[in-house]
Amino acid sequence: MELSPRLLKIASLIPKGEKVADVGTDHGYIPLYLFENNIISHAIAMDVNPMPLKRAEDNITAAGFGEKCEFRLSNGLEKLLENEATSVVIAGMGGLLMMDIISRGMPVINKETKLFLQPMIAAPELRLFLFENGFTIENEYVVREENKFYNIICARRGEWKYSNEDIYIGRNTKKNSPEVFDEYIKYKYRVCENIINGIKKGRNPDLNELKKHENQLKIFGRYIK
Numbered sequence: 001m002e003l004s005p006r007l008l009k010i011a012s013l014i015p016k017g018e019k020v021a022d023v024g025t026d027h028g029y030i031p032l033y034l035f036e037n038n039i040i041s042h043a044i045a046m047d048v049n050p051m052p053l054k055r056a057e058d059n060i061t062a063a064g065f066g067e068k069c070e071f072r073l074s075n076g077l078e079k080l081l082e083n084e085a086t087s088v089v090i091a092g093m094g095g096l097l098m099m100d101i102i103s104r105g106m107p108v109i110n111k112e113t114k115l116f117l118q119p120m121i122a123a124p125e126l127r128l129f130l131f132e133n134g135f136t137i138e139n140e141y142v143v144r145e146e147n148k149f150y151n152i153i154c155a156r157r158g159e160w161k162y163s164n165e166d167i168y169i170g171r172n173t174k175k176n177s178p179e180v181f182d183e184y185i186k187y188k189y190r191v192c193e194n195i196i197n198g199i200k201k202g203r204n205p206d207l208n209e210l211k212k213h214e215n216q217l218k219i220f221g222r223y224i225k
Ligand SMILES: C[S@@+](CC[C@H](N)C(=O)[O-])C[C@H]1O[C@@H](n2cnc3c(N)ncnc32)[C@H](O)[C@@H]1O
Pocket: 007, 023, 024, 025, 026, 027, 046, 047, 048, 049, 052, 074, 075, 076, 077, 090, 091, 092, 093, 097, 101
């Protein structure tokens, strides 16, 4: 099957032979692609909602990989046991929901667990949460799909000294995604500039928010050629 650039990038990061748990699997396309391309031989597809989980089961079974995949109705990592998965994918959700899923799933996330996170919003908040909760971000990628940019964060347990750049740009993002990085940063700069202008036009500008965004703008500005 052909994956969208966003899902393809996530799938391409999963090392061969991993035991994969796909949290919020929905269509199940990530495990399906990994089976079809002989990258993995076992996966656990999980979703909190029965309909998406059924969709995953139908797609994966129809492609002939039903025996290799377990389908679990699960709120976040609730129904995963320790050591059942070496790679955990959480994609296509908000960063705040991911923080909640990771917080509650801590008992099954050990030093060997690789997290592949693709937040739709609140990536800086998610990065800060990871740094403050004993994770390191090893790598980040940006993917462009139909004029939208998507962040993919690869994290695992470990301590990390972090900077504001790690929080707002991510770790190794420029090196890992050179083909889209310049456009991405210009986009982030424009969005940040618009937010600043909006705050300034307000009747009672929130000075903390203003300062926060002005600092972000400076960081983005450093990367614009
Ligand atoms: C927009 S879909 C993303 C599907 C796929 N991961 C992707 O990136 O294309 C979000 C999925 O996450 C599921 N979901 C939302 N909250 C969840 C939670 N707490 N635990 C597990 N799944 C959840 C939803 O039911 C939905 O199927």
